[in-house]
Amino acid sequence: MITTRPAIAIRSLRRIPYHRFHSSVPRLTTDFAFVFDIDGVLIRGKKPILQAKPALELLNQHKVPYILMTNGGGVLEKTKADEVNEITGVVPPISPLQVVQSHTPIKALALNHGFNRVLVIGGDGDNARTVAGTYGFTDIIMPIDIVNAIPSVSPHHRFTAEDFAKYAKPIDLTKPVDAILVLNDPRDMNTDIQIVQDLLNSQNGLIGTARNTHHIRDLSEPSIPIIFSNNDYLYANDYNLPRFGQGAFRIITEKLYKMTNKLKKHQTLQSFILGKPFKIQYDFAHHVLIDWRHKLINDEIMSHHQILPKLGVEPVETPFKKIYMVGDNPASDIKGANDNGWESVLLKTGVYKDADYDTMVAKPTVGIFNNVEDAVIKILESHNVKV
Structure with a gap:
């Protein structure tokens, strides 16, 4: 249960249209996006999950917006981005503005x-x-x-x-x-x-x-x-x-x-x-994802400026018809996505094991995949993207 002390209660829970942040947003050819957990999806500790690099580079190739959302933290977003870049070797490298750690909000x-x-x-x-x-x-x-x-x-x-x-x-x-x-x-x-x-x-x-x-x-x-x-x-x-x-x-x-x-x-x-699976984290990540899409459209991916919403504000006018949360933890990644209207994708490269299926708190809406590359290819093909 989430409770708040009156001194820190989030008061700005009214919905604010996204055009308050960006008055004019050109349309991309895609109306979907990805959000990836990190540990157990892209890396395990300091070791790469080998399918992470081709999966992310496939999205880069087709200019599909994506961000990383992890319940890890304790370092700057730039430090986390640099760590994932070094371990996976993804090109072009992930921007710090694509990283939402548990404490980023x-x-x-x-x-x-x-x-x-x-x-x-x-x-x-x-x-x-x-x-x-x-x-x-x-x-x-x-x-x-x-x-x-x-x-x-x-x-x-x-x-x-x-x-x-x-x-x-x-x-x-x-x-x-x-x-x-x-x-x-x-x-x-x-x-x-x-x-x-x-x-x-x-x-x-x-x-x-x-x-x-x-x-x-x-x-x-x-x-x-x-x-x-x-x-x-x-x-x-x-x-x-x-x-x-x-x-x-x-x-x-x-x-x-x-x-x-x-x-x-x-x-x-x-x-x-804060953190997954709570709504406040998913709303914040949704804003970050919209902001990153805007940067892709306007060739601003090298920018260091990020538009931050008030904590607790839910995006209303979103360009995304579907957001795919790709994770390995049913209790945080999958439950959080399901509870907040996102599509959920579960991988076998982390916390989840097949023996857990009957007892896990939430089932993925898209399915269970062996690795992140398999999941990305399947979803892109469902959107008629040639891979």
């Missing part, structure tokens, strides 16, 4: 967030701080900053002296934290669990304090909002079994919060969740 949130200080969680080194800064936040702290200032806050932390010297920043502990942004899977789970729980139960986000709960009517509402950038419990890499993702961290966070505040059985921590 926070770009839009940052425009009107009203937060002064944010705590960012997840990713390697200080990547999360870099990402948040690029999005527009100016006062950004990380758990390592707090541990550096107060080592006893996490007595079993795994940070080294080199980590502190390289990544930690001095912080003013008297300034409260306004929100927690979980941008990627935690790297020091114990430290992040402890600090997140401290702040959720603090006195208005002030580090080292505990709120007085006697006069709080609804204890499911934390002291400060927490935003999880995705809810994936499992994901695929180059290991032969799925690995735990950020969704596992959310489950732990909710369970500990429930126990700490003695919430009733039906109550849970109020949080805000």
